[in-house]
Amino acid sequence: MAAALAAESPGSTRGPSRVGFVGAGRMAEAIASGLIRAGKVEAQLVLASAPSDRNLCHFRALGCKTTHSNQEVLQTCQLVFFATKPHILPSVLVEVASVVTSQHILVSVAAGISLSTLEELLPPMARVLRVSPNLPCMVQEGAIVLARGRHVRDSEAQLLQTLLGACGQCEEVPEVHIDVHTGLSGSGVAFVCAFSEALAEGAVKMGLPSGLAHRIAAQTLLGTARMLLQGGQHPAQLRTDVCTPGGTTIHGLHALERGGLRAAVMDAVEAATCRARELSKK
The missing domain is CATH 1.10.3730.10 (ProC C-terminal domain-like)
Structure with a gap:
């Protein structure tokens, strides 16, 4: 059985106890599948949200929990991937901002949404990162880059890089390289x-x-x-x-x-x- 991620304390490099996904499309499924296959998180400790059941059924097939409430994901999970369509993400961030705490690590997978925009729409001191993955994460052969926001500590960036390394090759880059990686990979x-x-x-x-x-x-x-x-x-x-x-x-x-x-x-x-x-x- 996959080992559960340990609960995080401030400054710790250990993982959060649960992993959440706001948005349950192909890329979210690819990341979740890669983490589960690699034993980085147990399926029952993953919670995904989406407006309809169309995509959530893929998460259920993996053994994950699902909900229609985006706020429930934030209230339940410390590490949350935002994997909605880019034009939807701003309204989703406004919706969940009231339940974001200093303990959250928030990761945007949406193409084209800058770190500055993410930080503007979330409470002050929110810890946000941008990640550009690709679909082969599903078979643990992804090519992934990440860029960190102003309030993300080294330990948190390293935690995410280690987790996503289970899905393939993961490197930290300046944000300016994110769009090029999208075009390339x-x-x-x-x-x-x-x-x-x-x-x-x-x-x-x-x-x-x-x-x-x-x-x-x-x-x-x-x-x-x-x-x-x-x-x-x-x-x-x-x-x-x-x-x-x-x-x-x-x-x-x-x-x-x-x-x-x-x-x-x-x-x-x-x-x-x-x-x-x-x-x-x-």
């Missing part, structure tokens, strides 16, 4: 899926059965990612290692260059980042 999951699909369809075109082609494409992406992370090589070096003069790979890479793959991918990350910045301004 949050949206990047969809970009990688599009590439994997195209890779497999190329093999199907050449005669490989579809199911086999998609499995091999996904495994190729997984294996390559592990080599890059574990070996610490620059992608250009690994790419060079695969190429032999006059071989199959260099001919394929030439076709990718003709198609403008690198420029298209760079444009995609730029477009997603710019959209995240637009949301921040709004």
Whole structure:
């Protein structure tokens, strides 16, 4: 059985006794699932809220508690993730502000909502952080960055980084990097899926059965990612290692260059980042 998080006392680096989620969409489910799978919190110590049962059923399937009351989450949990849609979050923060205490650690997952906005809408001295995760948190292979507000102590930032490290790679960054991470890794999951699909369809075109082609494409992406992370090589070096003069790979890479793959991918990350910045301004 997963070990429960111990109750936090001021200045402690031990975790809070319960973990809450205001908003129960895919990203909230991914983080909760990652924490539970890694044994960082017991499912019955997770409480999630949402207006309807449509998303809460996923939390119930994990063994978590659910409610329709956002305030109940704050009254029950010390560590609370706000995972609503960005345009909804300000009104939610106003709704729960009256039950926020100095013991809460409040974490926003919403894209585009700045730390200064979070601090404006919550009581003075509220301890807030921004986190930019991605969907692979669900399988403990996420790419996550966090930025802290003015009143967050080192011990609290380290606590959150340790907890989220169970969901994948987690690093603390200046807030200015959050939107870029959204464009690179949050949206990047969809970009990688599009590439994997195209890779497999190329093999199907050449005669490989579809199911086999998609499995091999996904495994190729997984294996390559592990080599890059574990070996610490620059992608250009690994790419060079695969190429032999006059071989199959260099001919394929030439076709990718003709198609403008690198420029298209760079444009995609730029477009997603710019959209995240637009949301921040709004």
